[in-house]
Amino acid sequence: MSSIPVVVMGMKRKSSKAIKTKKHFNKAGFKNVSIFYGLDLKGKNPEKIKSNQVVSYNNFDILRKNIDKPQLLIAEDDARITNKEGLMKHLKGGIKGIDRLIWNQ
Secondary structure (H helix, E strand, O other), X not given: OEOOOXXXXXXXXXXXXXXXHXXXXXXXXXXXXXXXXXXXXXXXXXXXXXXXXXXXXXXHHHHHHOOOOOOOEEEEOOOOOOOHHHHHHHHHOOOOOOOOOXXXX
């Protein structure tokens, strides 16, 4: 089990993807998982964010809201853990700065 907070980045209109990812992380041993529904360009876009900037915009919004947390994992709504033991070993070593977990096929 890991107490490192995980924020799943999703879109409200496709909330089922974020909910499935939250359950996936819970089953993988993360007990502090939340969902962040960020900017969706098919909704309101008051700041005129371009489509290739949405993920970065939402990441910065999450970081602003979690500035007080020394460790934080941000996952997109399609992230999957394929090597739980390797990931937990990596996390036990401590996160320094920002770690980005990516899906590698």
